[in-house]
Amino acid sequence: MKRIILIICLGFLVFSCRSKKSVVTKRPSQTRQIENKPVEEVNTNETPKVYASKTEQYIDDYKAVAQQEMSLYGIPASITLAQGILESGSGNGRLSVEANNHFGIKCHEWTGARIYHDDDKEQECFRKYKDAKYSFRDHSLFLTERKRYSKLFDLKKEDYKGWAKGLRAAGYATDKQYPQKLISLIERYKLDDLDKEVLGDSYTKFELPKTAEMVTYTVSKGDTLYSISRRYNITVKELQNINGLNDTAISIGQILVVKPTSEN
Structure with a gap:
């Protein structure tokens, strides 16, 4: 058991x-x-955006910044972007690449970092920024804090042509064709649409009597003043006079006027 x-x-x-x-x-x-x-799952196969030109990429990169500056300081986004394109060579110029300076603003009373670059004179002092967005903000302050630009703010925000001419008259640039270059860029890339977005219902179309359209050319690799002059059937001397050039030196991304407006 x-x-x-x-x-x-x-x-x-x-x-x-x-x-x-x-x-x-x-x-x-x-x-x-x-x-x-x-x-x-995270989609890592998104197709990167393709741009037709460096200028179009530049506009896409900085249009929101320009519109923000317009909302805060009253400077048309179209003018800010056109100046940035022109002054920085669509972000490819030495000042923009090495100093984040997109508007060619010189040192003046500046106490921050600086860079030296040949401009009207050899080795002139230009402002240097940690980020491009500070260059856009300094551009706004540069215009709003100086009396010589005060008349610009009496203009309508829609009047980009008046702003372009006013900048040249106030001494922002020495190039006689500076206003026409800005206007050409604004109209070619429809930058005034950015102004419309900021102004909304308060936007009113501003028109001036039409003149013969100015034609510009963006310098590409391998271009010379001679080759450009042959393309547009003008002389090298005429090209220099139209664009205020003292010699034949040009750089990639530089915008040249090859046919001025009838009023110029």
């Missing part, structure tokens, strides 16, 4: 041990299933 009882107890122990082992072996597999649950 004792033997029977002993055999029954041993059998019960063996059965209970097997049951515990089967539970233990199942737990890790359940844990692994939870750990291996797929997380939300």
